[in-house]
Amino acid sequence: MSSKQNFAVNEKRDAPQARPAPLPWRHWLGVGPFFLFAFLFIFLPSLSLFIGAFQDASGAFTLKNFADLSRPEIVDAYWVTIRISLVTAVGGGLLGFAMAYGVTLGGLPAWVRTALSTFSGVASNFAGVPLAFAFIATLGRTGMVTLILKLVFGLNLYDKGFSLYSFWGLSLTYLYFQFPLMVLIITPALDGLRREWREAAENLGATSWTYWRRVALPILTPSILGAMILLFGNAFGAYATALSLTGGFINLVTIVIGSQIKGDILHNVGLGYAMAFGMVIIMATMMTLYYLLRRRSERWLRP
Amino acid sequence: MAFLTLTDISKYFGGVAAVERFNLDVEKGEFVSFLGPSGCGKTTTLRMIAGFELPSSGTILLDSEDVTYKAPNQRNVGMVFQSYALFPNLTVGQNIGFGLQVRKENEAVIKARVDEMLGLIHLEQHQNKYPYQLSGGQQQRVALARALAIQPRVLLLDEPLSALDAKIRVELRLEIRRIQQALGITTVYVTHDQEEALSLSDRVVVMSQGRMEQVGTPFEIYNYPRTQFVAQFVGQLNLLPITGLDLAAETCLLAGQTVQFEHHQSRQLSEAPRLAIRPEEFRLGALEGCNVLSGRVETVMFLGAVVRLRVEVGGLLFSADLFNERNITPPRVGEQIEISFPVHACWLT
Numbered sequence A: 001m002s003s004k005q006n007f008a009v010n011e012k013r014d015a016p017q018a019r020p021a022p023l024p025w026r027h028w029l030g031v032g033p034f035f036l037f038a039f040l041f042i043f044l045p046s047l048s049l050f051i052g053a054f055q056d057a058s059g060a061f062t063l064k065n066f067a068d069l070s071r072p073e074i075v076d077a078y079w080v081t082i083r084i085s086l087v088t089a090v091g092g093g094l095l096g097f098a099m100a101y102g103v104t105l106g107g108l109p110a111w112v113r114t115a116l117s118t119f120s121g122v123a124s125n126f127a128g129v130p131l132a133f134a135f136i137a138t139l140g141r142t143g144m145v146t147l148i149l150k151l152v153f154g155l156n157l158y159d160k161g162f163s164l165y166s167f168w169g170l171s172l173t174y175l176y177f178q179f180p181l182m183v184l185i186i187t188p189a190l191d192g193l194r195r196e197w198r199e200a201a202e203n204l205g206a207t208s209w210t211y212w213r214r215v216a217l218p219i220l221t222p223s224i225l226g227a228m229i230l231l232f233g234n235a236f237g238a239y240a241t242a243l244s245l246t247g248g249f250i251n252l253v254t255i256v257i258g259s260q261i262k263g264d265i266l267h268n269v270g271l272g273y274a275m276a277f278g279m280v281i282i283m284a285t286m287m288t289l290y291y292l293l294r295r296r297s298e299r300w301l302r303p
Numbered sequence B: 001m002a003f004l005t006l007t008d009i010s011k012y013f014g015g016v017a018a019v020e021r022f023n024l025d026v027e028k029g030e031f032v033s034f035l036g037p038s039g040c041g042k043t044t045t046l047r048m049i050a051g052f053e054l055p056s057s058g059t060i061l062l063d064s065e066d067v068t069y070k071a072p073n074q075r076n077v078g079m080v081f082q083s084y085a086l087f088p089n090l091t092v093g094q095n096i097g098f099g100l101q102v103r104k105e106n107e108a109v110i111k112a113r114v115d116e117m118l119g120l121i122h123l124e125q126h127q128n129k130y131p132y133q134l135s136g137g138q139q140q141r142v143a144l145a146r147a148l149a150i151q152p153r154v155l156l157l158d159e160p161l162s163a164l165d166a167k168i169r170v171e172l173r174l175e176i177r178r179i180q181q182a183l184g185i186t187t188v189y190v191t192h193d194q195e196e197a198l199s200l201s202d203r204v205v206v207m208s209q210g211r212m213e214q215v216g217t218p219f220e221i222y223n224y225p226r227t228q229f230v231a232q233f234v235g236q237l238n239l240l241p242i243t244g245l246d247l248a249a250e251t252c253l254l255a256g257q258t259v260q261f262e263h264h265q266s267r268q269l270s271e272a273p274r275l276a277i278r279p280e281e282f283r284l285g286a287l288e289g290c291n292v293l294s295g296r297v298e299t300v301m302f303l304g305a306v307v308r309l310r311v312e313v314g315g316l317l318f319s320a321d322l323f324n325e326r327n328i329t330p331p332r333v334g335e336q337i338e339i340s341f342p343v344h345a346c347w348l349t
Ligand SMILES: Nc1ncnc2c1ncn2[C@@H]1O[C@H](COP(=O)(O)OP(=O)(O)O)[C@@H](O)[C@H]1O
Pocket: B013, B017, B018, B036, B037, B038, B039, B040, B041, B042, B043, B044, B045
């Protein structure tokens, strides 16, 4: 008997398992609150948003709200929001990746890793009014760091064109919660790179660069992109930080929606709904991408 | 001159010796196994040959070249890991071709070699699958092909079969030996499984606590173990306390019954020498010209090819393996039996 036959017979993958019996309904009880919440606070609002987007002030059906989305100031709002989300997702993503690399594969002492992950856990949730005030107190026109730079180093940030209340100032502020989120998401992925892969590559003659290009990066790419999409969404939906930092000076989509829905001057609820609907579409697209990418990397890494 | 030479290799991890004064000559085309319990330094030694660890002292010569401190990617040595370590993002064919691609071989050469390797491991139809679509045994064969595709000077395998089921382990063991002999490649194989080491190797290095205990052919290692560790680690061994030792007459008393043995002057005896006998040396009944003991059967264990008895003689317990035959009647528990073993089969340690 040839060994080929042997292997064919003996190494079949596990046969598909029998379909399990349907679960009794009480097994669903534990996740009941989750579905209730999802229904009340995700599904219902989305539905009313969807309906409201097609209604005018009197409640009659209209497509005008969607037509209004093409108004220059609305397009600008989307554009600046997408830009700031992209910049802080990529910037925070790269910075977070570098830090996570340092504490996982970079051979830094273990306490650095503990410190970084504790900090990241806290900082990734630090946003809104407190974050804005923290940055105003340090990098504002009369902030600590601004003053120290001016008095000690003779460097006047605001004369050089920097402003905390500008696009880049807001991006910098966002980075404070963006890169820690990246650290939290990407560290497990870096831990998942097995030492043997690097050694096998080296053993076959590869340099460190070749290993990263041909093996490590392709394996990590879905995780990195997926993480960056989460960062994008994180910045895309932010509202309070930008509002309290710039006081509406930068017209993010969320800020415009806020003023359309509850503002006195620009009151147009239908347009606000249509804009929110636009955000949902953009985020849904992002999440679909994320899901597809993650599925690909998980397939590879199935044990 | 030997093809691979390790001279006085030691490796310390933070002052603790993992390998000490390791000396070995491997001939071209030879299959050598490192055999020993977990933690005895087998992997560390292998990794020094591959370049993943640097020796604390000593030199490694490969084909007359000093490679002691050479980078792993400069050595042209193939390595197979226990965990397969296939690149999960590359297909079987891409995995096998990886080393040649790194060497910037042209596509036609790579394709030809990949096809040749796939033929060697009988996985032609799986070229475009990803590792996760293969069974463990198939993955390990791909890993073997990947290591061989670069035509390494030496093939290193670190417990390559440990993660596989018993049956596939035996099949793949034969495969590895067949491929090794077909290519005539110099091979170092690490295992803690004595059966693997004995069945595969031209020579076996038995290791314990970072030191070499004995180097020899499987036959020598099994039949002429030079230390008590080797005798006990390789195969089963009864070590029985004795009294009334008479070295000149080569006799002693085992639970009061006289036993004749063969003593070699070169052999160093311990303070309280014991008699060593392998279980398979025993035969039922009182045989002519043999040592004969009479004792009582304590347990009978049917293992398939052999029937293992535990026999009690004057308070001493020992194991005796009898070959199974369909027409024998194995002794029963509690039965008084006579059991024999040849004079040349036992020795003092
Ligand atoms: N990188 C390392 N750092 C510290 N100790 C190590 C390292 N690698 C191996 N050792 C130690 O060296 C000894 C030999 O290990 P190893 O070569 O892996 O044994 P084996 O492969 O025979 O099981 C063990 O005591 C192990 O704990």
